[in-house]
Amino acid sequence: MSADEGLITELFRHNTWANLKLLDACRSLGDEHLDANVPGTFGSIRDTLLHIVGAEVSYVHRVNGLLPDDPPKRGEFPGVDALIKHAEWCGEELLQLALNASPTDMVKATKEGWSGQYPLTALLTQAINHATEHRAQIATILTQQGIEPPDMSGWMYMEETGKFEETTEEALPDQ
Secondary structure, eight states: OOHHHHHHHHHHHHHHHHHHHHHHHHTTOOHHHHTOOOTTSSSOHHHHHHHHHHHHHHHHHHHHOOOOSSOOBTTBOOOHHHHHHHHHHHHHHHHHHHHHOOTTOEEEEEETTEEEEEEHHHHHHHHHHHHHHHHHHHHHHHHHTTOOOOOOSHHHHHHHTTOOOOOOGGGSOOO
16 A cells, blocks of 8 residues: 555545434434524534434445435435445545546536536545535534533544554654
């Protein structure tokens, strides 16, 4: 694996891990919490979870035409367990798209009388940024309800996936 592949893999694996961590934390929430919203966010937790996963399904579909089994439908919350299944699928598909992308790959798009194209690298950047932004919004809604959101940071990812190694101070290089 090249250095670039390792970097890309970690970025997309973190994105999937964080999506799944948030979905798992929301699994036990009741309707009153899932339907909560605060000003300045996309919408309710339920709507935002569906939006995150639905967008990732859409990104994959735009590039390679693939869809997961029984893909989420706009405005129809299928439940957290179904979103987890779709988030796992999207995570692998987006990672493969990123690993196989070249800087010259273009995505052709047509929507409501508009057609154009844009770099695949821009769509992959959008995938990471979009999910991060909306996960933070859900964390805000949870916090406003007195619920501790899960730690979805890169630090926690390193710790939970065994990428953080404790050493003695003497073993650290000079910085």
